[in-house]
Amino acid sequence: MDFDFTAGERAFAEEVRGFLRANPPETFAIDGMDAGYGSGANSRAFLRALGAQGWLTMCWPKAHGGREAPMFMKLVLMEELALAGAPFGPLAGVWQTADAIIEYGTSRLRREVLPAIARGDATFWQGYSEPDAGSDLLALKTEARRDGEYYVIRGHKIWSSHAGIATHGLVFARTSREARRSRGFSMFVVANGTPGMDIRPIRSLTGEVYHHEVFLDDVRVSAELMLGPEGDGFQALLNGLDADRFWGRFYKAPALERVLRQLVSYANTTQVRGVPLARDPGVRRRLAAIAAEIAALRLVFYRTGCLIRDSAPLSYETAMAKVYADETGQKLARLGMDLLGVWGPLREGSRWAKLGGQISHLYLTTLGHTIAGGTAEILRSSVAVRGLGLPAEPKVVVEAKR
Amino acid sequence: MEFRPAPAQQILISTARAFLREHCPPELAQRLALDAHGFDETLWRRMAELGWPGLLIPLEVGGSGGSLLDVILLTEEMGRTALPGPFVPSAVVATSLVLAAGSPAQQKRLLPALAAGERVATLALVEESGSGELDDIGLACAVPGRFSGRKLFVRDAHVVNDLIVAVRVGGGLSLVLLPVDRPGITRLPLETISGEKVFEVIFDSVEVRHDDCLGRLGGAAEVLAPALQAGALARTAEMVGGAQRVLELAVEHAKTRVQGGRPIGGYQAIQHACADLVRDVDASRALLHSAAWRMSEGRPAEADVAMAKAYASEACLAVARRGHQIFGAISYCEEHPLHLIHKRIQAATLEFGDSAHHLETVARTIGLAGA
Numbered sequence: 001m002d003f004d005f006t007a008g009e010r011a012f013a014e015e016v017r018g019f020l021r022a023n024p025p026e027t028f029a030i031d032g033m034d035a036g037y038g039s040g041a042n043s044r045a046f047l048r049a050l051g052a053q054g055w056l057t058m059c060w061p062k063a064h065g066g067r068e069a070p071m072f073m074k075l076v077l078m079e080e081l082a083l084a085g086a087p088f089g090p091l092a093g094v095w096q097t098a099d100a101i102i103e104y105g106t107s108r109l110r111r112e113v114l115p116a117i118a119r120g121d122a123t124f125w126q127g128y129s130e131p132d133a134g135s136d137l138l139a140l141k142t143e144a145r146r147d148g149e150y151y152v153i154r155g156h157k158i159w160s161s162h163a164g165i166a167t168h169g170l171v172f173a174r175t176s177r178e179a180r181r182s183r184g185f186s187m188f189v190v191a192n193g194t195p196g197m198d199i200r201p202i203r204s205l206t207g208e209v210y211h212h213e214v215f216l217d218d219v220r221v222s223a224e225l226m227l228g229p230e231g232d233g234f235q236a237l238l239n240g241l242d243a244d245r246f247w248g249r250f251y252k253a254p255a256l257e258r259v260l261r262q263l264v265s266y267a268n269t270t271q272v273r274g275v276p277l278a279r280d281p282g283v284r285r286r287l288a289a290i291a292a293e294i295a296a297l298r299l300v301f302y303r304t305g306c307l308i309r310d311s312a313p314l315s316y317e318t319a320m321a322k323v324y325a326d327e328t329g330q331k332l333a334r335l336g337m338d339l340l341g342v343w344g345p346l347r348e349g350s351r352w353a354k355l356g357g358q359i360s361h362l363y364l365t366t367l368g369h370t371i372a373g374g375t376a377e378i379l380r381s382s383v384a385v386r387g388l389g390l391p392a393e394p395k396v397v398v399e400a401k402r
Numbered sequence: 403m404e405f406r407p408a409p410a411q412q413i414l415i416s417t418a419r420a421f422l423r424e425h426c427p428p429e430l431a432q433r434l435a436l437d438a439h440g441f442d443e444t445l446w447r448r449m450a451e452l453g454w455p456g457l458l459i460p461l462e463v464g465g466s467g468g469s470l471l472d473v474i475l476l477t478e479e480m481g482r483t484a485l486p487g488p489f490v491p492s493a494v495v496a497t498s499l500v501l502a503a504g505s506p507a508q509q510k511r512l513l514p515a516l517a518a519g520e521r522v523a524t525l526a527l528v529e530e531s532g533s534g535e536l537d538d539i540g541l542a543c544a545v546p547g548r549f550s551g552r553k554l555f556v557r558d559a560h561v562v563n564d565l566i567v568a569v570r571v572g573g574g575l576s577l578v579l580l581p582v583d584r585p586g587i588t589r590l591p592l593e594t595i596s597g598e599k600v601f602e603v604i605f606d607s608v609e610v611r612h613d614d615c616l617g618r619l620g621g622a623a624e625v626l627a628p629a630l631q632a633g634a635l636a637r638t639a640e641m642v643g644g645a646q647r648v649l650e651l652a653v654e655h656a657k658t659r660v661q662g663g664r665p666i667g668g669y670q671a672i673q674h675a676c677a678d679l680v681r682d683v684d685a686s687r688a689l690l691h692s693a694a695w696r697m698s699e700g701r702p703a704e705a706d707v708a709m710a711k712a713y714a715s716e717a718c719l720a721v722a723r724r725g726h727q728i729f730g731a732i733s734y735c736e737e738h739p740l741h742l743i744h745k746r747i748q749a750a751t752l753e754f755g756d757s758a759h760h761l762e763t764v765a766r767t768i769g770l771a772g773a
Binding site for chain 1: 403404405406407408411435471653656657664666667668669670672673674676677678680681684685686688689694695696706708709710712713716758759762763764765768769770771772
């Protein structure tokens with residue numbers, strides 16, 4: 001066993017910290033809301049700065065302009081960025097899309113999209129969910145009809161994060177009717193602005209826009225923009241979601257660690273009836289308990305990271321880790337609101353807001369985390385069925401009332 | 403980073419699992435828990451033949467030359483089977499104290515015998531206050547001289563040869579190592595729900611000589627701290643091993659118990675409970691291994707040990723309690739293996755620092771200003 005970083009990983013972490021000192025995260029222009037996952041706000045300027053460092057492509061094959069750095073370097077980078085509260089919002093999604101294009105993208109996708117990703121110019125929204133296809137993704141109705149060298153996509157996607165400020169959508173659609181329900185789906189990389197695509201913002205309960213719904217009205221895309229094998233997209237999607245649970249939550253532990261440090265500092269400097277909040281035994285125990293939980297969460301993700309690094313088989317790990325991350329985040333947000341008391345609900349920018357009003361933001365955004373990317377219920381069932389080998393619940397089909 | 407045990411550690415784990423499956427089946431653990439003496443000398447001798455009591459002790463003095471991490475991995479296996487006996491008090495805590503504080507003569511006399519399992523020792527720390535905090539230890543003793551008083555919750559005092567007693571000598575916390583047959587020592591059993599053997603030890607004008615001192619007079623705190631950390635980790639390992647076993651038993655039950663026409667594991671209510679057990683066990687084990695690795699590497703591990711014990715106490719006890727709910731009525735029976743593991747986990751949460759103690763350590767190390 002070894003719970004430390006290698007010398008190379010430590011040196012890279014130091015390099016990232018040096019970069020952040022020279023380029024303070026708060027100096028980058030923000031384009032989109034911080035959804036509280038830990039990757040901060042969307043900032044194209046920051047993504048471009050990461051691109052200029054060569055960090056977006058560092059793990060790519062040399063043939064595609066990378067330098068084949070070990071996968072753990074990505075973990076080191078994300079941990080340092082999250083600890084610093086940097087706005088690296090779309091980074092995990094960008095990496096995953098690049099990996100998919102490198103693995104099974106067409107030469108056109110490799111030629112057109114990879115360089116844009118490398119520069120930090122390209123970001124992606126996920127066109128998976130639909131109004132009647134949430135936890136049951138296979139119920140989706142969006143169709144892509146073949147027309148010569150093109151596909152014509154028609155459907156309605158929803159809950160697509162940052163679709164309004166991204167450059168491309170990853171649109172999941174049915175390309176054929178097959179006997180098996182899970183077959184006949186394909187993925188397309190569709191540039192924003194393609195005729196027939198209408199992206200509309202959904203204002204969230206935080207008051208800001210994070211999600212969008214996307215209407216696809218006979219959107220014509222070249223067959224060369226299909227990502228992965230035709231008709232076999234569901235397995236690719238599942239693999240992608242598995243990775244998404246890991247990469248989209250890996251940075252949560254360091255991000256929560258950062259919030260915890262702020263709460264500790266708040267407790268040390270805030271007097272309640274003349275006594276520092278930090279001396280309250282209940283406050284001490286709750287903060288200590290969540291500190292241990294965050295430490296455990298971090299290790300659970302690193303353990304999963306080691307399995308991915310070693311190409312070891314995964315069954316329950318990413319599903320379990322995602323639920324754990326999201327529920328720990330909710331606990332910390334609740335604890336933060338409790339500590340802040342009457343100041344808790346004040347928004348960022350409000351007079352008298354404490355800790356920049358970010359705890360109320362965290363409190364609201366974390367509510368969605370156990371829903372997005374697979375609900376806690378779906379994922380617990382996945383842990384039980386895929387991980388522990390318990391029998392799946394029998395499916396009872398009821399037609400949705402329209 | 404590497405979370406997998408090294409090849410030699412994997413052999414240690416698989417050997418221990420096979421050995422304990424054969425020699426410590428649930429019926430034996432239960433019988434020993436109910437028996438007042440509750441010590442299986444044959445089992446202890448066999449463990450000694452495998453070199454387990456000497457795992458922490460260097461090869462040169464008759465031990466097996468393992469690391470604390472090795473000991474923790476082994477103790478996890480013991481937790482799986484609710485193995486009774488003095489392994490943790492003697493082979494982990496008392497041995498750590500003799501290694502850290504024993505004079506060359508004491509080490510020469512004790513370590514080979516401890517390693518061979520021929521001697522067994524235990525620490526007498528807690529007093530009538532029930533507190534394990536070192537500041538609360540008050541038993542006064544003059545060296546040379548005689549002392550009277552009592553210690554509580556002394557593990558396995560009925561089978562030990564030596565007691566390591568924490569005392570105050572002129573106000574300074576000190577350790578004395580006394581043969582258990584020294585005149586004036588009486589051992590009275592406390593009756594526990596877990597079947598672990600713990601005792602009240604009464605000292606009635608017991609003589610203490612200079613060469614009974616273990617370590618420097620007034621210097622006990624610095625040797626006790628790492629020994630108690632090792633004890634806390636060993637108890638955590640028992641909890642993690644026990645919780646892992648509960649998880650396996652519960653999943654097996656959920657697959658085979660049929661109600662309403664399907665295995666109960668086919669219902670989401672049970673599936674989600676099982677998923678939570680996996681999280682609790684995995685997270686506890688990750689903290690345990692990380693803390694044990696840090697201690698074995700000689701790195702500062704105070705916060706890591708405290709986090710591991712505090713977290714696992716909550717999580718593993720939750721596993722045991724949820725396990726009962728998954729099993730339903732059958733786990734309420736004495737002959738069912740779950741309750742003994744549950745009781746052991748509950749006992750382990752308290753020894754070598756309860757959650758309040760360890761959370762306070764964490765509170766301090768994350769920078770909360772003094773309580």
